Amino acid sequence: MKNLISFCTIALLIVACSASKQLKSGGWTNLFDGKSLDGWKVGAHPETFKVEDGTIVVNGPTAHLFYDGPFMDHNFKNFEFKASVMTFPGSNSGIYFHTQYQESSWPAKGYEVQVNNSHTDWRRTGSLYAIEDVKEVYVKDNEWYTEYIMVNGKRVIIKINDKTVVDYTEPENVKRPDNMAGRLISSGTFALQGHDPKSKVLFKEIMVKPLPE
Numbered sequence: 001m002k003n004l005i006s007f008c009t010i011a012l013l014i015v016a017c018s019a020s021k022q023l024k025s026g027g028w029t030n031l032f033d034g035k036s037l038d039g040w041k042v043g044a045h046p047e048t049f050k051v052e053d054g055t056i057v058v059n060g061p062t063a064h065l066f067y068d069g070p071f072m073d074h075n076f077k078n079f080e081f082k083a084s085v086m087t088f089p090g091s092n093s094g095i096y097f098h099t100q101y102q103e104s105s106w107p108a109k110g111y112e113v114q115v116n117n118s119h120t121d122w123r124r125t126g127s128l129y130a131i132e133d134v135k136e137v138y139v140k141d142n143e144w145y146t147e148y149i150m151v152n153g154k155r156v157i158i159k160i161n162d163k164t165v166v167d168y169t170e171p172e173n174v175k176r177p178d179n180m181a182g183r184l185i186s187s188g189t190f191a192l193q194g195h196d197p198k199s200k201v202l203f204k205e206i207m208v209k210p211l212p213e
Contacts, residue, residue, distance in 0.1 A: 028082075031067050031190070032056060032206040039069025043103035048194035055086075058093055058192060059200040066101045066191045071208070077187035078211035081149040084204045085115055089141045091199035092119035094129065096191040097149060098184075107191055109182040113149055113158055115193070115201055117141050126158050126165035131183060134165050152211055154185050 031039065034054040042049055048060030056065070067074050081097065092115070099110030114127035114134070118141055125147070127133040138160045139145040148159040158166035170185045192203055 027209045028080075028207045029071055029209070030205070030207055031069060031071065032204065034204065037065070039067065039071075041066050041068035041101055043101070045194070049192070055202045055204040056192065056206075057200070057202055058194045060194055060197055062106075062196060063104075063194040064096070064102065064107055064191045065194070066099070067189045068101065072210055074189040075187055076151075076189065076208065076210060078152050078213055079150070080209040080211065081190065081207070083147055083206045084144050085147050086144050086202040087115060087117045087125075087139075087141050088200040089118050090120075091141070091201050092116045092121055092195040093199060093201040094193035094195070095147065095149065096193065097151065098186050098188040099191050100188050107182075110186070110188050110191075111156070111183055112193070113147065115147065119195075119199065126160045128156060128158060128166050128168055130180065132166050132168045136165075138163060138165065150211075151185065156185075 036051060037049060042063055042065045045061040045063035048058060048063035049065045050057050094112040094115050096107050096110050096112050099107045112129040114123050114129050115125055117125050117137055117139055122135060123129060123133045124135060124137050125139060145161050150157040154170040156168045157164060176183050
């Protein structure tokens with residue numbers, strides 16, 4: 001009996017330690033383990049994404065890396081999200097939310113939050129792409145910054161290094177153009193964008209905190 005109790009105690013400690021590695025202070029959960037792309041899924045051009053020095057390196061043909069892991073069954077509605085990001089000169093990327101896995105092309109479902117400090121596209125980092133765009137450049141290439149997204153009901157708040165750059169509320173019964181029909185608040189997963197072979201962007205500390213519905 002003593003041996004059984006000891007075994008159960010050890011098992012519980014292992015589970016608790018594993019949970020503590022994923023669950024951070026304040027209810028934040030890390031979606032990226034810093035070592036592999038476990039829990040993430042990419043369709044066409046998987047070579048666009050690799051892990052180096054604790055970061056996801058995005059550099060290659062157009063592709064999208066979707067969170068497909070077990071946390072919340074990769075389905076988020078109301079949440080806070082944040083990631084540490086570094087762009088290199090002339091690069092473009094994006095963070096999708098309320099999206100779903102797609103084998104190729106630009107994700108049709110959900111919203112894109114722009115990652116772009118010096119690419120030829122005038123929509124800059126923090127834009128809710130083609131919905132509420134940001135023209136100002138708030139951060140520099142070659143420097144780490146924090147990109148934050150909060151969705152609560154129909155409201156979307158985007159912050160760059162704690163500065164609010166977008167505060168958008170989706171109108172009731174909004175109608176989008178046919179080519180943007182899926183740009184609606186719903187629920188879904190997150191995705192990182194590989195925009196083009198000339199763009200190189202790094203991501204790390206990819207965190208989410210679910211909010212009550």
